[in-house]
Amino acid sequence: MDFRDSAADAAFRQEVQDFLAAEMPQGITQPDDAVLGVGTGEDERDMAWLKILAKRGWVAPAWPREYGGASLSIMHQFIYNEELARGRAPRPNFLAIGLIGPTIIVHGNEEQKKEHLSGILSGDTYWCQGFSEPGSGSDLASLQTRAVQDGDDFVINGQKIWTSGAHRADRMMLLARTDPDSPKHKGISAFVIDMHAPGVTVRPLTNMAEVHSFNEVFFDNVRVPKKDLLGELNRGWYVATTTLDFERSGIINAISLQELLKEVVAATKPLRYEATATAARHELADRFIETEVSIMLANRVASMQAQGLIPNYEASINKLYGSELAQRIACTASKLGGLFGQLGPDSPYAPMLGRIERMYRIQVGSTLAGGTSEIQRTIIAQRGLGLPRE
Numbered sequence: 207m208d209f210r211d212s213a214a215d216a217a218f219r220q221e222v223q224d225f226l227a228a229e230m231p232q233g234i235t236q237p238d239d240a241v242l243g244v245g246t247g248e249d250e251r252d253m254a255w256l257k258i259l260a261k262r263g264w265v266a267p268a269w270p271r272e273y274g275g276a277s278l279s280i281m282h283q284f285i286y287n288e289e290l291a292r293g294r295a296p297r298p299n300f301l302a303i304g305l306i307g308p309t310i311i312v313h314g315n316e317e318q319k320k321e322h323l324s325g326i327l328s329g330d331t332y333w334c335q336g337f338s339e340p341g342s343g344s345d346l347a348s349l350q351t352r353a354v355q356d357g358d359d360f361v362i363n364g365q366k367i368w369t370s371g372a373h374r375a376d377r378m379m380l381l382a383r384t385d386p387d388s389p390k391h392k393g394i395s396a397f398v399i400d401m402h403a404p405g406v407t408v409r410p411l412t413n414m415a416e417v418h419s420f421n422e423v424f425f426d427n428v429r430v431p432k433k434d435l436l437g438e439l440n441r442g443w444y445v446a447t448t449t450l451d452f453e454r455s456g457i458i459n460a461i462s463l464q465e466l467l468k469e470v471v472a473a474t475k476p477l478r479y480e481a482t483a484t485a486a487r488h489e490l491a492d493r494f495i496e497t498e499v500s501i502m503l504a505n506r507v508a509s510m511q512a513q514g515l516i517p518n519y520e521a522s523i524n525k526l527y528g529s530e531l532a533q534r535i536a537c538t539a540s541k542l543g544g545l546f547g548q549l550g551p552d553s554p555y556a557p558m559l560g561r562i563e564r565m566y567r568i569q570v571g572s573t574l575a576g577g578t579s580e581i582q583r584t585i586i587a588q589r590g591l592g593l594p595r596e
């Protein structure tokens with residue numbers, strides 16, 4: 207690919223930069239959690255930013271204009287995301303705007319698009335993704351939550367786990383088994399669930415960074431009207447893979463990681479000693495080069511999309527490399543932060559307001575969320591390198 211901006215791309219990049227300079231309020235930059243997409247979400251801050259984006263028509267610039275987006279080309283979406291990440295702008299309602307809305311646009315009928323997309327754009331409806339279950343994470347197709355037809359409704363029973371944001375959500379995109387007798391990929395359907403419906407119970411799970419970002423969700427005879435079936439009956443697997451494809455591609459992580467690294471470099475500088483300065487410089491240089499590699503990998507995915515190709519194992523390479531790099535950056539930050547780096551936000555001596563130790567713990571999840579590293583490696587081995595299955 208040609209890495210240089212065309213004249214039109216450069217003009218658009220300038221437009222985004224000017225917008226950020228003029229409109230992004232001071233002090234609303236995203237916390238590191240957002241790099242991982244599991245931000246605890248500071249509602250008021252995010253909502254204020256969402257309203258500013260809405261005024262400019264840039265809440266969901268990738269969506270077609272007819273659904274409230276800006277119909278940006280792939281390259282302009284890439285530039286938009288790149289510039290927002292450079293500016294460390296928050297990503298309000300990220301799951302709904304980045305994954306669920308686009309899935310509804312592909313698989314939903316006109317009524318569903320009308321019902322759900324405007325709430326996502328305005329930030330009035332908050333969504334969660336109900337895919338994983340206690341026995342079904344990597345082997346998602348083995349999920350056991352059941353949806354049984356009863357008159358004009360489906361009746362849902364079962365349990366989901368690790369559901370990010372379920373405690374704040376109004377809607378869930380749920381996968382449930384509708385045909386237990388078919389092969390496992392062919393008996394699943396996707397539904398839109400009203401999280402306030404009778405029979406839905408959300409229980410908090412606190413992660414190892416002591417943040418409540420995900421939950422267990424239980425369904426006890428929850429009635430879902432047929433109109434809320436998303437896509438065709440028993441073809442929910444294809445709906446799910448659409449969502450996962452959106453989840454694994456994207457530039458935001460790579461650029462955000464580089465911005466985070468720059469912050470680590472500055473914050474740990476006063477803590478470095480003469481004797482270890484050279485080793486620290488080498489380690490930081492390695493990390494910086496790796497962020498450049500990560501950006502190149504994201505460029506590759508965008509460039510394929512711009513040519514009408516569908517990235518597959520390329521998106522897995524992106525996800526694998528970016529998530530493992532995030533952990534290496536957290537590790538480098540802890541090492542260079544030394545004992546100070548272990549201090550939390552309450553200490554006046556903590557570099558980066560105590561975010562180093564929190565980042566170290568939070569990033570553990572990055573190689574699990576959205577598909578583990580082992581699963582990504584298998585995809586790369588089989589589809590990318592053409593290695594045999596066993």
Ligand SMILES: Cc1cc2nc3c(=O)[nH]c(=O)nc-3n(C[C@H](O)[C@H](O)[C@H](O)COP(=O)(O)OP(=O)(O)OC[C@H]3O[C@@H](n4cnc5c(N)ncnc54)[C@H](O)[C@@H]3O)c2cc1C
Binds near residue numbers: 334336339579581584
């Ligand atoms: C921060 C975070 C947020 C999340 N948010 C959501 C969410 O909002 N919604 C949602 O539905 N889910 C969510 N998840 C769940 C996530 O998708 C699963 O954790 C992930 O798919 C792994 O599944 P599992 O936890 O069941 O692990 P398992 O699948 O049980 O895997 C356990 C271990 O075995 C390995 N393994 C499994 N199968 C294979 C294989 N075939 N070959 C080699 N190794 C294998 C795995 O790599 C892993 O190391 C989230 C997870 C995290 C960490």
